Amino acid sequence: MGNTKKGIAKEINLKEIFSVIKKRLWIIAIITALASTAGYLYGEKDITLLYQSSARIIIGKEADMNTLQVILKDPVVLEKVVEKLDLKRSPESLANQINVGILDSSKVVNISVIDTDPKRAADIANTTAEEFKIEITRLLDFNDMEIFSPAKINPAPINEEENRSGIIGFVFGLFAGIGFVFFLDSLDDTIRSKKDVEDFLDLPVLGRISKMNKKNIQKHSTHQIDIPRGDNGVPK
Numbered sequence: 001m002g003n004t005k006k007g008i009a010k011e012i013n014l015k016e017i018f019s020v021i022k023k024r025l026w027i028i029a030i031i032t033a034l035a036s037t038a039g040y041l042y043g044e045k046d047i048t049l050l051y052q053s054s055a056r057i058i059i060g061k062e063a064d065m066n067t068l069q070v071i072l073k074d075p076v077v078l079e080k081v082v083e084k085l086d087l088k089r090s091p092e093s094l095a096n097q098i099n100v101g102i103l104d105s106s107k108v109v110n111i112s113v114i115d116t117d118p119k120r121a122a123d124i125a126n127t128t129a130e131e132f133k134i135e136i137t138r139l140l141d142f143n144d145m146e147i148f149s150p151a152k153i154n155p156a157p158i159n160e161e162e163n164r165s166g167i168i169g170f171v172f173g174l175f176a177g178i179g180f181v182f183f184l185d186s187l188d189d190t191i192r193s194k195k196d197v198e199d200f201l202d203l204p205v206l207g208r209i210s211k212m213n214k215k216n217i218q219k220h221s222t223h224q225i226d227i228p229r230g231d232n233g234v235p236k
Helices: 003-007 014-023 025-046 065-072 075-085 091-095 118-140 165-187 194-201 214-221
Strands: 051-059 098-102 108-115 145-149
Touching (some): 014 025, 014 165, 025 165, 108 118, 118 145
Antiparallel strands (some): 051 108
8 A cells, every 4th residue: 555655746835845946956056057058158159249340531522422432332442451451252242341321411431340350340441441542532533531530449249149048048957957856856755754654654643753862862861750769679
């Protein structure tokens, strides 16, 4: 009959849940840490960090700003940039990294470059501005233009916040750890409480024997009654 009672489902309350988690908290911590680390590394592997840098040029007199923007991204200019910086890409590919815009309908043209290297992004922006100034003078005899604000190295990536794999790994590891702990507890047939005894034997518990140790033995010995005895050792 005892073996048939081992499969009886245990009634779990909040105290028991807390006790199970506390007992194997180290397992949950290890699984969570491993999952968080794996998630973060996986995210870093899949995400290519991008850096942005901008140079600004100012046009001194009336000019067709749309024409200037077209020439700025033309292969005539970008071929010189590729050659000067020894870039391993085509002018057409480089054009996709460059965004040209006019700031607030002013005469200031903003040259923004996105690249996987922060220094290279700044170099491309500055070199593009310099080569554009040279070519626009040669092509249109237009020289009323100055580099207003050169590009600087920006060490902060523009897409760093996209890596949320570490957070996902943490949440997954936490729930996986808790689930694994309760799975181990379900395999543990050790009798630890009064209720476990009642579930196992299907009988009520009438009493319990305290755990015997040196302190308990000394405590009980002080409450012993000293019975008078005769000379022969027999109680009177």
